[in-house]
Amino acid sequence: MSERERSAPDPRPAAPDQRPARGQRPAPDQPPAGDLAGVLTAVGPRLRALRQERQVTLAALSEETGISVSTLSRLESGGRKPTLELLLPLARAYRVQLDELVDAPTTGDPRVHPRPFSRHGQTFIPLTRHLGGLHAYKQILPPGYGRGAEQRVHEGFEWCYVLSGTVGLRLGDRELTLGPGEAAEFDTRVPHAFSNPGSQPAEFLSLFGAQGERMHVRARPAGGPASGSPGPGVS
Template sequence: MTDIDDVLDAVGPRLRDLRTRRGRTLADVSEETGISVSTLSRLESGLRRPTLDLLLALAQAYRVPLDDLVGAPASGDPRVHPRPIKRGDRIMIPLTRHSDGVDAFKLILPGRSSAEPLPLKTHAGYEWLYVLAGTLSLALGDTVTTLTAGEAAEFDTRTPHAMSSGDTHPVELLGLFSPQGEQIHLRDE
């Protein structure tokens, strides 16, 4: 067996570990990547050899460098090269490469033209927010709190919650999400 074979044999367990640590199912990953559940299962079990096109789609879905999927040695460069993720009119910019517990994001929420309340959501996890600029309207159950630049909030996401700009101007904030929080904010809607 060659070094390349050894590297490729280790990809499947890495993929399974990454998916399970993120609390995702094969069906979740299949829906996001367009890769069939059976192909994902064969990749994870080592019954299918990974190809570059499959690895690129999976690296993008898990928001990790391709090097992490194949176990490449660290380059020593600590910088994160974020790619903005646009969800409707919201923008999320990942500030962590990957995490086993908490992911950091910069969020930009658009200004609101109406005071109509946003639908409240719940999910497993915990969130921490810090307002960089603008005014944030944070609904936790029946209570709405307004936060301005320099203020922070933290809450259990099993509490029904929603967040939006508190006025017609965009709001920028930093957020720390558990994997479940990341999943709901990036993939739900």
């Protein structure tokens, strides 16, 4: 054995009852092969959920990333193995960290490094790192946003809390006005649309999930008292 081979560190992690040499850091634990396969298998559904959440078509995503529509479709369905060459442009297009796309194990740092993105004329600031389950955002509506906007319907449940400004919420046939400190919750299968009738930007926190937990809050109808009777999807 050569001198270089003798001095090279052992790539295998030390046994539980062994201590690393003085001045040497312990080797990091490696995920079992089964866990790694599970992480890779979950990438496709996570990519599809993210694209649908952002309301982006495969054609639009293909144009932005340079990845063919067929490759994107196979990647989402699990027919194509995710590689760094494919995931990097997707992470840039979605403005998320690469480890969010693959649900990489936590490194011990709980801080979230949000990257704002714009959709439908409003700004979203992600407050959660994981793409599955419940999503948390800070949303910013510019003055006059959403006047006459078409109501949307989709699966899920949403809760929002106004930080500043005035947020208008059209929920079915009802029009609600939310000010700072007020919150509302509703089933997103009810036609809904947000607006900002004020002259200043409106900011609010939003929690959204396909099967979100309900939070009991109260919103007031436009021009009505705060104790007005709740409408559909608002309590």
